[in-house]
Amino acid sequence: MWWQYMLVFLGSFLFDVVPIPFPPAFTIMVFLQIEFGLDIWLVIVIGVIGSILGRYILTLYIPFLAGRIFKKSKNDDVQFLGEKMKENGWKGQMAILAYTLLPLPTTPLFLASGMARIKGIYIIPAFLVGKFTSDAITVHLGKYASENIESIMKGGFSWQSITSLVLGLFLVGAVLFIDWRSLIQRKKFRLNFRIWKRKEVINDINNTV
Secondary structure, three states: OHHHHHHHHHHHHHHHHOOOOOOOOHHHHHHHHHHHOOOHHHHHHHHHHHHHHHHHHHHHHHHHHHHHHEOHHHHHHHHHHHHHHHHOOHHHHHHHHHHHHOOOOOHHHHHHHHHOOOOHHHHHHHHHHHHHHHHHHHHHHHHHOHHHHHHHHHHHHOHHHHHHHHHHHHHHHHHHHEOHHHHHHHOOOOEOOOOEOHHHHHHHHHHHO
């Protein structure tokens, strides 16, 4: 029985440790709860712990990854955005809580905070409250719909999940390609697609090979 709960932990962790918008971790939580008839509150608690650990590790490694693939100007730009997020104090915490309560991918939030080198302690508390609340509601709804597991599995390719993926990619693009310093300081909307360290990355690959 314990290994089934370990699958819940590993699934939630893997869904939330990657820097690209994956389906929400609650999808694997709902599936495993229904498939194995697991205790619903244990699934929620273990799944949320896995998600939080995954997001925390994401904030730890993304600054190093960003430093290797993005230009210094883009990293400085996102760090500037992060400083503005921290300046908001409790308003920033409420914004994070509200964001996690919505059915939106949280990858862009942690991608931005990681690149901005915001400490996880600033993001995690509000994320924990919002994540636990939203996942508890979603997993309970999945339990009530367990009579039709086939339709739930097909729901992974529903218009809602596709919309969530597209929105997640859009938000990641907003973090990366909007010139935030120009927008916040000069109130000018500007896109910058020249953010990649092309020559440096190619040289690193060649040196590795």
